[in-house]
Amino acid sequence: MNRAAAGLIAALLPMLPLIGQAQTVAPSVVQKSVVVTLDQEQLFLATQYGKALQAEFETSSAALLAENRKIDAELETEERALTDKRAVMTAQDFRPLAEAFDLKANGLRSTQEVKARDLAKRRDEDRQRFFQAVAPLLGDYMVERGAVAILDKSAIVVSLGAIDITAEVVARIDARLGDGSKPTDPPLQPQPQPTPTP
Numbered sequence: 001m002n003r004a005a006a007g008l009i010a011a012l013l014p015m016l017p018l019i020g021q022a023q024t025v026a027p028s029v030v031q032k033s034v035v036v037t038l039d040q041e042q043l044f045l046a047t048q049y050g051k052a053l054q055a056e057f058e059t060s061s062a063a064l065l066a067e068n069r070k071i072d073a074e075l076e077t078e079e080r081a082l083t084d085k086r087a088v089m090t091a092q093d094f095r096p097l098a099e100a101f102d103l104k105a106n107g108l109r110s111t112q113e114v115k116a117r118d119l120a121k122r123r124d125e126d127r128q129r130f131f132q133a134v135a136p137l138l139g140d141y142m143v144e145r146g147a148v149a150i151l152d153k154s155a156i157v158v159s160l161g162a163i164d165i166t167a168e169v170v171a172r173i174d175a176r177l178g179d180g181s182k183p184t185d186p187p188l189q190p191q192p193q194p195t196p197t198p
Contacts, residue, residue: 036145038138039153039166044130046166047173049180053126060119068112075105133180134173141169 044050082101086094142150145165153164 033163034146034148036142036147036150036163036165037153038150038169039164040131041154042166043134043170043173044127046170047134047177049133049173049177050130052179052181053130057119057123057126060122064112064115064119067115071108071112075108079105130180133177134169137172137176138169141165141172 045054078101082097085097089097138150142148142165150165153166
C-alpha cells in the first residue's frame with residue numbers, strides 16, 4: 001500500500017463511526033449518491049450471461065489443453081522411435097529423418113500457439129461484447145440512482161457499501177439478458193410497402 005492510500009485510510013478511520021451512523025440514520029441520502037461503485041469482474045462472473053461466456057471459454061481451453069497433451073505424447077513417442085533408429089543408421093541417412101521430425105514438431109507447436117492466441121482473443125472479444133450489451137442497463141440504473149458516474153470498485157480505497165450497485169445490476173442483467181443466447185429486442189416487423197400508382 002502506498003503512502004497516499006495509507007494516509008487516506010488513516011484520515012478516514014476516525015470518521016467511520018460517523019459514516020456508519022449516517023448510513024443508518026439517512027439511507028436515502030446514500031441511495032442518491034452522485035457516485036456509485038461496481039465490481040466489473042464480479043458483474044461478469046455472477047451474471048448468467050457472463051457465466052455462459054466463461055463456461056464456453058473454459059471448455060475450449062480444456063479441449064485445447066487436451067489436444068496439446070496428445071500432440072506432445074505423440075511427438076515424444078515418435079522422438080523415441082527416431083532415437084532408436086539412430087543407433088542403426090548412418091548419420092547421412094538419419095539426418096533427413098531428424099530434420100523432417102523437427103519441421104513437423106515446430107509446425108505443430110506453432111499451430112497450437114496460434115490456437116491459444118485465437119482463444120485468448122475470443123475471450124477478450126466476448127468480455128467486450130458483454131460489457132457493450134450491459135452498458136445501456138448500467139446507464140439506466142445509474143440514472144435511477146441519481147448518480148452521475150460509476151467507478152470500478154477496485155479503484156476505491158474506502159466506500160460505503162450502499163453505493164455498490166453490483167448485486168442489483170446482476171439481477172437486472174439476468175432478468176433482461178439471461179445467458180445472452182436470446183435476442184433482447186423483438187424482431188422488427190416488415191413494414192407494408194406502398195402500392196404503386198398506375
